[in-house]
Amino acid sequence: MAEISSETRFLHAIEMGLGAWQWGDRIVWQYGHGYSSSDVQQAFLASLNEGIRFIDTAEIYGNGRSEQLLGQFLKEIDQPVLIATKFLPFPWRLFKGTLPRALKASLGRLGAESVDLYQIHWPTPLMSIDTMMEELAECVKSGMTRTVGISNFGQSRMLAAYSALARRNVPLASNQVHYSLLNRAVEKNGTLARCKELGIRLIAYSPIEMGLLSGKYSADSPPPGARARNYTGLLPKLGPLLKLMTEIGQDHGGKSHTQVALNWVICKGALPIPGAKNAAQAQENAGGLGWRLTEDEVARLDQVSDTVTG
Numbered sequence: 001m002a003e004i005s006s007e008t009r010f011l012h013a014i015e016m017g018l019g020a021w022q023w024g025d026r027i028v029w030q031y032g033h034g035y036s037s038s039d040v041q042q043a044f045l046a047s048l049n050e051g052i053r054f055i056d057t058a059e060i061y062g063n064g065r066s067e068q069l070l071g072q073f074l075k076e077i078d079q080p081v082l083i084a085t086k087f088l089p090f091p092w093r094l095f096k097g098t099l100p101r102a103l104k105a106s107l108g109r110l111g112a113e114s115v116d117l118y119q120i121h122w123p124t125p126l127m128s129i130d131t132m133m134e135e136l137a138e139c140v141k142s143g144m145t146r147t148v149g150i151s152n153f154g155q156s157r158m159l160a161a162y163s164a165l166a167r168r169n170v171p172l173a174s175n176q177v178h179y180s181l182l183n184r185a186v187e188k189n190g191t192l193a194r195c196k197e198l199g200i201r202l203i204a205y206s207p208i209e210m211g212l213l214s215g216k217y218s219a220d221s222p223p224p225g226a227r228a229r230n231y232t233g234l235l236p237k238l239g240p241l242l243k244l245m246t247e248i249g250q251d252h253g254g255k256s257h258t259q260v261a262l263n264w265v266i267c268k269g270a271l272p273i274p275g276a277k278n279a280a281q282a283q284e285n286a287g288g289l290g291w292r293l294t295e296d297e298v299a300r301l302d303q304v305s306d307t308v309t310g
């Protein structure tokens with residue numbers, strides 16, 4: 001395992017964060033239907049109350065609304081919060097100076113002077129990794145972000161980003177990727193192991209598989225909106241995994257499916273950032289912390305997850 005640089009060490013000390021895609025997003029999450037800005041503010045406050053203070057947003061979430069809401073909420077508290085946001089590489093924005101300009105606009109919405117992590121939302125073939133990393137390094141050097149990361153980068157692109165930043169004396173802090181009991185690609189293709197080797201924090205998005213691992217959805221009662229289409233194949237197969245999660249949760253004093261799902265991600269050495277629409281969800285998610293699945297339980301979960309997704 002590589003030595004973790006002093007600049008990025010704080011990320012390795014964070015066990016769980018809070019995802020803010022839900023804050024303002026109507027397309028996937030139906031913000032405004034069944035939950036409002038006051039609900040997500042309560043989710044934010046409940047998380048802080050539980051000691052979770054790493055918030056992941058992006059300029060694209062709710063077309064800037066997520067960053068704006070976070071900025072609004074930050075004004076009403078006096079606790080320090082760690083902010084991660086993301087640059088969206090739309091093809092028409094890929095020219096020199098775009099990233100620092102986009103970060104400046106994010107900082108405006110957040111009402112902050114700097115963020116703790118600035119990430120490229122996903123890779124693009126339209127700008128070389130070297131140029132993109134040059135721009136990210138610029139954001140660190142100007143003091144607008146403490147560290148930089150990538151998202152949805154496969155191993156070879158991740159290594160290219162790591163080297164391009166290293167040439168500029170900037171560490172690659174993180175790679176934010178899809179990782180849950182129902183999506184273990186990064187574990188199976190070696191990305192997680194490579195992250196650990198290089199001291200890159202793997203940030204796990206959709207760790208509850210967009211609500212599926214909470215156990216509240218089934219083939220007869222699918223999630224609303226776009227999620228139902230994405231998961232038609234998976235929903236009828238969830239039974240055995242949910243059953244095992246119930247048993248294991250019971251052995252730990254009644255932990256919920258969601259808490260087992262989040263603890264599993266933590267046991268794998270990744271940082272989950274579950275999204276929450278309200279205080280109750282945020283509070284339940286925080287209960288994924290403070291205890292540990294045994295190695296045997298993790299192995300049993302792996303085995304059943306293979307039969308469900310395989």
Ligand SMILES: NC(=O)c1ccc[n+]([C@@H]2O[C@H](COP(=O)([O-])OP(=O)(O)OC[C@H]3O[C@@H](n4cnc5c(N)ncnc54)[C@H](OP(=O)(O)O)[C@@H]3O)[C@@H](O)[C@H]2O)c1
Binds near residue numbers: 151177204207216277
């Ligand atoms: N970098 C990227 O490309 C990328 C992609 C996706 C996500 N992300 C980040 O990762 C974060 C998390 O991922 P995600 O939001 O896709 O999925 P997730 O965290 O797996 O699922 C969140 C959803 O699950 C349901 N939920 C949450 N807590 C629950 C609980 N305790 N009990 C029951 N249901 C619960 C809620 O939806 P319902 O109540 O409607 O079911 C919630 O919106 C995002 O907010 C975002 O910050 C990044």
